[in-house]
Amino acid sequence: MVNANGAPNGKCLIRARNLDKSYQRGGEQLHVLQGLSLDVDRGGFLAFMGPSGSGKTTLLNLLGGLDVPTSGSISVAGDEITAMGRSQLTAWRARHVGFVFQMYNLIPVLTAYQNVELPLLLTSLGRSGRREHVETALELVGLPDRMNHYPRQLSGGQEQRVAIARAIVADPTLLLCDEPTGDLDRRSADEVMQLLGRLVDEHGKTILMVTHDPRAAERARTTLHLEKGTLVEAGRRAA
Amino acid sequence: MAIPFVYSLRSVRQRYASGAVAVLGIAGAVGVFVAMLALARGFSSTLTASASDANAIVLRAGATSEIYSSLSLEQVRIIQDAPGIARGKDGPLVSAEVVELATFSLKKRGTDANLQVRGVSARTLEVREHVRVARGRFFRPGLAELVVGSSVAKNYAGLDIGDTVKFGGGTWQVVGILDAGGSVFDSELWCDATVLNQVYKRPENLFESLTVRLRSPADLQKLRDTLTSDPRLTVTVERERDYYEKTSGTLTALLRTLGLLVAAVMGIGAVLAALNTMYSAVAARSREVATLRALGFGAASVVICFVFEALLIAASGGFLGCAAALPINGYTTEVMNWATVSHVAFAFRVTPGLIGAGIAFALVMGLLGGVPPALRAARRPVATALREL
Ligand SMILES: Nc1ncnc2c1ncn2[C@@H]1O[C@H](COP(=O)(O)OP(=O)(O)OP(=O)(O)O)[C@@H](O)[C@H]1O
Ligand SMILES: [Mg+2]
Numbered sequence: 001m002v003n004a005n006g007a008p009n010g011k012c013l014i015r016a017r018n019l020d021k022s023y024q025r026g027g028e029q030l031h032v033l034q035g036l037s038l039d040v041d042r043g044g045f046l047a048f049m050g051p052s053g054s055g056k057t058t059l060l061n062l063l064g065g066l067d068v069p070t071s072g073s074i075s076v077a078g079d080e081i082t083a084m085g086r087s088q089l090t091a092w093r094a095r096h097v098g099f100v101f102q103m104y105n106l107i108p109v110l111t112a113y114q115n116v117e118l119p120l121l122l123t124s125l126g127r128s129g130r131r132e133h134v135e136t137a138l139e140l141v142g143l144p145d146r147m148n149h150y151p152r153q154l155s156g157g158q159e160q161r162v163a164i165a166r167a168i169v170a171d172p173t174l175l176l177c178d179e180p181t182g183d184l185d186r187r188s189a190d191e192v193m194q195l196l197g198r199l200v201d202e203h204g205k206t207i208l209m210v211t212h213d214p215r216a217a218e219r220a221r222t223t224l225h226l227e228k229g230t231l232v233e234a235g236r237r238a239a
Numbered sequence: 240m241a242i243p244f245v246y247s248l249r250s251v252r253q254r255y256a257s258g259a260v261a262v263l264g265i266a267g268a269v270g271v272f273v274a275m276l277a278l279a280r281g282f283s284s285t286l287t288a289s290a291s292d293a294n295a296i297v298l299r300a301g302a303t304s305e306i307y308s309s310l311s312l313e314q315v316r317i318i319q320d321a322p323g324i325a326r327g328k329d330g331p332l333v334s335a336e337v338v339e340l341a342t343f344s345l346k347k348r349g350t351d352a353n354l355q356v357r358g359v360s361a362r363t364l365e366v367r368e369h370v371r372v373a374r375g376r377f378f379r380p381g382l383a384e385l386v387v388g389s390s391v392a393k394n395y396a397g398l399d400i401g402d403t404v405k406f407g408g409g410t411w412q413v414v415g416i417l418d419a420g421g422s423v424f425d426s427e428l429w430c431d432a433t434v435l436n437q438v439y440k441r442p443e444n445l446f447e448s449l450t451v452r453l454r455s456p457a458d459l460q461k462l463r464d465t466l467t468s469d470p471r472l473t474v475t476v477e478r479e480r481d482y483y484e485k486t487s488g489t490l491t492a493l494l495r496t497l498g499l500l501v502a503a504v505m506g507i508g509a510v511l512a513a514l515n516t517m518y519s520a521v522a523a524r525s526r527e528v529a530t531l532r533a534l535g536f537g538a539a540s541v542v543i544c545f546v547f548e549a550l551l552i553a554a555s556g557g558f559l560g561c562a563a564a565l566p567i568n569g570y571t572t573e574v575m576n577w578a579t580v581s582h583v584a585f586a587f588r589v590t591p592g593l594i595g596a597g598i599a600f601a602l603v604m605g606l607l608g609g610v611p612p613a614l615r616a617a618r619r620p621v622a623t624a625l626r627e628l
Contacts (some may be wrong), residue, residue, distance in 0.1 A: 064359075066533055067622035087537060094535020101625070105530040109249035121243065122535050166534075 034229030098167030158190025265556025275498020358432030375415030513608025529624030549609020557601025
């Protein structure tokens with residue numbers, strides 16, 4: 001078991017135990033995760049690294065409730081998500097998880113504003129409440145003047161910042177980022193990493209990030225390596 | 240709250256080229272559907288327009304139509320004095336009638352077509368209040384004179400006022416044009432019943448039907464009771480409207496069935512086109528849908544979203560089809576009425592109800608074409624779909 005942030009204490013947000021995930025491919029079983037355990041504290045900033053195909057995306061999908069493990073349990077903020085049904089899990093995602101993807105995954109036919117507003121449509125907020133939240137989020141990512149732009153009218157870095165605004169707008173419990181800088185040039189990547197750092201430092205967000213980029217991983221407080229289906233601690237930076 | 244409609248709306252607009260095939264397919268099916276039913280509707284309303292609730296038709300018992308019926312002059316005299324029949328200043332308002340078929344040549348095609356020649360009583364215009372002489376005058380009793388229906392005058396050669404025509408072994412003079420308000424009588428030629436019998440060398444005192452004007456529509460039952468209990472008579476009494484509805488029924492049903500059949504076949508094609516459009520939309524937007532699911536939108540939202548898109552496409556097709564069918568409203572054409580073996584002119588009638596049915600038909604096609612792809616979109620595992628480009 002890897003403790004992402006020192007000894008277990010009351011601040012523990014994510015508790016994963018003995019996660020197994022295997023895929024059936026052809027006649028063969030492909031064991032991607034094997035007996036993986038992990039504790040993550042609230043306010044943590046974690047980077048997962050590892051070779052391609054090592055199961056980083058798979059792990060993130062499990063922690064975010066997009067997929068279910070073959071065996072093992074995950075609890076987030078006391079909710080046992082591995083015991084939830086499909087629709088329960090969907091509602092849980094809406095409430096607790098913000099996703100940032102490598103390819104941004106903005107909805108092309110919606111403006112930046114409408115993209116960021118999407119998660120709020122699942123809350124009880126009214127129209128003006130939603131507007132307030134969207135404006136705040138877009139301001140936080142430095143794009144208040146791009147509200148009415150469509151994704152194709154934005155640069156890759158700007159698209160990813162809109163995607164981050166969308167991920168945080170409903171104030172989720174944790175942020176899951178799968179190679180958030182994987183498709184960006186260095187300058188845009190730095191901007192995005194700076195933004196994620198600020199979300200942790202100034203806004204107390206908890207971020208789990210997959211990355212291939214050591215420069216990006218440097219920003220995280222902890223870097224974990226996925227090897228042979230389980231995690232090994234690689235380094236820790238003072239908070 | 241569900242996935243916003245603006246998302247569906249813009250997604251459809253963005254993939255309009257792929258949607259266009261489905262829209263056109265649905266428009267075609269709806270157009271044919273509306274046109275064919277307008278044909279059936281027009282035909283049946285032409286025949287029932289001939290009828291009045293205040294009129295009754297008396298036939299020999301067992302006869303299903305005029306041509307199979309016969310009534311003697313003595314019977315006619317007994318019937319016309321029965322209670323419930325309205326009286327004008329010259330006596331009871333009844334018209335003893337015989338019909339014959341004669342061929343006339345169509346102006347447009349030059350080919351021959353059968354028309355119904357109706358021998359009537361001199362008082363028939365008082366019995367049939369919605370028929371009037373539009374031009375010229377009514378025939379004089381005892382003379383071989385004709386008044387012709389307005390669509391006959393329009394569509395057939397040599398049947399205008401002043402023309403003489405030969406048929407049935409006689410020579411006839413056209414003296415007037417009837418306006419029968421678009422009813423079946425506009426497709427007939429009227430003359431004196433006695434003259435018609437003479438010319439055709441039929442027994443002079445034999446008629447086929449007796450159309451009577453009731454004092455009020457409610458008097459039908461009284462008349463029927465009187466006539467059917469009279470031992471000197473063996474007749475049936477029907478309200479004129481019921482009679483014409485019955486005689487138009489077979490052809491109307493056939494036109495309707497044919498229309499529905501053709502529309503159904505085209506509809507199947509349109510549903511396949513809609514399925515194709517929607518399946519490719521679902522495939523192309525697999526990652527988009529997975530993203531929405533990751534954000535927390537439920538499977539039901541995804542289904543609604545794609546079904547809504549299909550309905551949007553279907554509704555566009557429906558409106559297009561109705562718009563295409565609308566101009567045929569009022570267009571007149573002729574069909575053979577099998578009950579009388581004669582040609583009847585009538586106008587297509589596109590009613591608001593038909594437009595509504597057309598739109599409903601389109602939406603049903605949209606549902607059939609939209610639900611399976613929508614279900615596929617919602618069933619797709621999120622983690623798998625997110626890996627797609
Ligand atoms: N649905 C699936 N069916 C079968 N095998 C799968 C499936 N999803 C993932 N895999 C396999 O699981 C392994 C781990 O995949 P995963 O995407 O988690 O790796 P990763 O560490 O994110 O790789 P990368 O750095 O390239 O993104 C890979 O070998 C992949 O081919
Ligand atoms: Mg990956």
